[in-house]
Amino acid sequence: MDNAQAIRNIQQNIARVIKGKSPVIEMTIVCLLARGHLLIEDVPGVGKTTLAHSLARSIDCSFKRIQFTSDLLPSDIVGISIFNRQKQAFEFMRGPIFANIVLADEINRTTPKTQSSLLEAMSEAQISVDNQTYPLHQPFMVIATQNPAEYHGTFPLPESQVDRFLMRLRIGYPSPEEEKKVLDRPQSLHPAEELDPVVTAQDVLDLQDQVEKVRMHDTLMNYLLALVLATRQTDLLSLGVSTRGALALCKAARALALVRGRDYCLPDDIKELAPLVLSHRIMLNRAHAVRGKIAEQTERVVHDLIHSVPVPL
Numbered sequence: 001m002d003n004a005q006a007i008r009n010i011q012q013n014i015a016r017v018i019k020g021k022s023p024v025i026e027m028t029i030v031c032l033l034a035r036g037h038l039l040i041e042d043v044p045g046v047g048k049t050t051l052a053h054s055l056a057r058s059i060d061c062s063f064k065r066i067q068f069t070s071d072l073l074p075s076d077i078v079g080i081s082i083f084n085r086q087k088q089a090f091e092f093m094r095g096p097i098f099a100n101i102v103l104a105d106e107i108n109r110t111t112p113k114t115q116s117s118l119l120e121a122m123s124e125a126q127i128s129v130d131n132q133t134y135p136l137h138q139p140f141m142v143i144a145t146q147n148p149a150e151y152h153g154t155f156p157l158p159e160s161q162v163d164r165f166l167m168r169l170r171i172g173y174p175s176p177e178e179e180k181k182v183l184d185r186p187q188s189l190h191p192a193e194e195l196d197p198v199v200t201a202q203d204v205l206d207l208q209d210q211v212e213k214v215r216m217h218d219t220l221m222n223y224l225l226a227l228v229l230a231t232r233q234t235d236l237l238s239l240g241v242s243t244r245g246a247l248a249l250c251k252a253a254r255a256l257a258l259v260r261g262r263d264y265c266l267p268d269d270i271k272e273l274a275p276l277v278l279s280h281r282i283m284l285n286r287a288h289a290v291r292g293k294i295a296e297q298t299e300r301v302v303h304d305l306i307h308s309v310p311v312p313l
Contacts, residue, residue, distance in 0.1 A: 003210055004261050007033075009198035013058040017191040018051055020178035024171050026259060027276060028055060028143075033207050034255035036166025036248065037122050037142040039107075039280065041295060044147065046171045052103040052143040053192035059204050060197030061100030062137065068110040074117035078127045092129060097121050100137050100201065104144035108154045115161050118142060122164040139204045159239070159283070166248050167273070168280040168295075207258070214254035216265040219312040224249055224270050230305045231282055237301065239283035249277045267311045275302045 007029060014025045028051060031038045040048045049065065056063035066077060079095035096102065097118070107115060121127055122142055127134045144165065147154055174182065185191065216224075225246065232240030241249075253269040279298040 003207060003258065006199050006203050006207060007259050010055075010058050013195055013198045014051070014054045017054045017195065018047055019181050020174050021047070021051075021171060024051070024169055027167065027169055030252055030255045030259055030273075031166050032059075032139065032141055032204065033211050033258060034166055034248075034251040035139070035141075035208055035211075036251065037144070037164060039144050039146060039162070039165040039168045040171060041146045041168055042170045042172065046173060048143075048145040048171060049103060049105060050191055051171070052101060054195055055143075056101035057192050057195040058197060059100075059139075059199050059201060061139065061201050061204070063101045063103070064096035064099035065103040065105055066096050068104060068106050068108075068114070070110060072110045072114050074114050077114070077117050078121070078129060081130050090130070092132065092134070094134070097127060098134075098136060100139055100141070102140075102142050104142055106147060107144040108146045108157055111155055112158050112161075115155070115157060119161065119164060139201060139208065162280050163242060163244055165280065166252060167276040169276060170295075211251070211255045211258050214257045214263055214265060216250065216254060220253075220265055220267060220270065221250070223267060223309070223312050224253070227270070227274060227305060227309050228278075230309055231278065231302070234301070234305065236285060237282050238285045239281075241278050241281050245278055245281040249273060252277050271306050271311070274306055275299045278302050 010029055011022070011025055014028075015022065018025060028038060032055065040051070042048060052065075053063055066072075075095070077095050077097050079093050079098070081090040081092050083089075084091045104118065121136060121140075125136045125138070125140050127136065142165075146157070173179070228241045228246045228249070231237055234240075249270065252273045253265045256269045256273060257263070257265045279295070279302045282298050282301065284294065284297055284301070
């Protein structure tokens with residue numbers, strides 16, 4: 001199976017369950033192939049959990065869902081050492097983070113201390129407990145869902161946590177036609193349970209390796225860096241894009257090129273991805289921030305900066 005066919009199979013399989021959201025499916029696959037993690041910010045009930053489950057089923061990978069609540073502890077995520085009386089030694093009981101696709105559901109419902117337990121896993125693909133390091137399964141991807149910040153009982157994600165997510169997406173409500181198809185579907189099983197794997201985990205690892213081989217010309221690299229630099233120089237922002245953010249945009253552009261059947265990047269790849277990859281990494285000046293509209297405002301700033309930075313010809 002060639003790269004294009006494998007990617008097409010994943011897209012079509014997920015589309016059997018997630019109706020009318022082809023761009024969201026495509027960007028989710030881009031995030032996976034770029035070895036990144038995905039933050040989905042939207043209202044409840046629009047298919048965030050189903051998207052994560054469908055992805056795991058399509059690529060024949062293990063899937064774990066963690067429901068984040070205010071009393072969740074770090075050990076509930078990474079695991080805990082328990083004393084074994086028979087062996088007279090402590091044994092590490094692995095937590096749900098040990099899966100290929102991990103759904104961190106309503107991640108901003110828990111405290112920053114528990115949120116931070118994901119940092120090492122998302123950055124290093126490993127977990128350290130009691131001076132022991134445990135590698136995580138590969139491929140590994142965290143898909144976190146987040147309710148809008150103005151909802152009651154939420155904790156804002158720390159900047160260090162948000163920066164670990166490759167991109168932020170919103171699914172949005174389906175069209176009336178697609179929503180009717182969802183209502184007509186039998187409700188006896190979870191929709192994702194109907195899906196069969198169309199690729200293997202090894203196929204995904206091979207595709208991730210192919211992303212590294214996608215070419216990005218020096219002029220495009222300079223364009224990407226100019227866009228990142230613009231976020232650090234505008235008076236609208238108190239925090240610009242970090243070097244990690246620049247690297248994320250570079251990896252995402254290469255992955256998008258591969259998903260669309262190319263072995264080279266285009267300026268349009270960077271322009272299309274910049275709002276998704278950069279907007280959650282920047283911080284508005286308080287004088288320009290409007291409560292309840294932060295996400296929309298940061299995306300608008302990135303869009304304006306895209307128009308202000310000359311595109312290489």
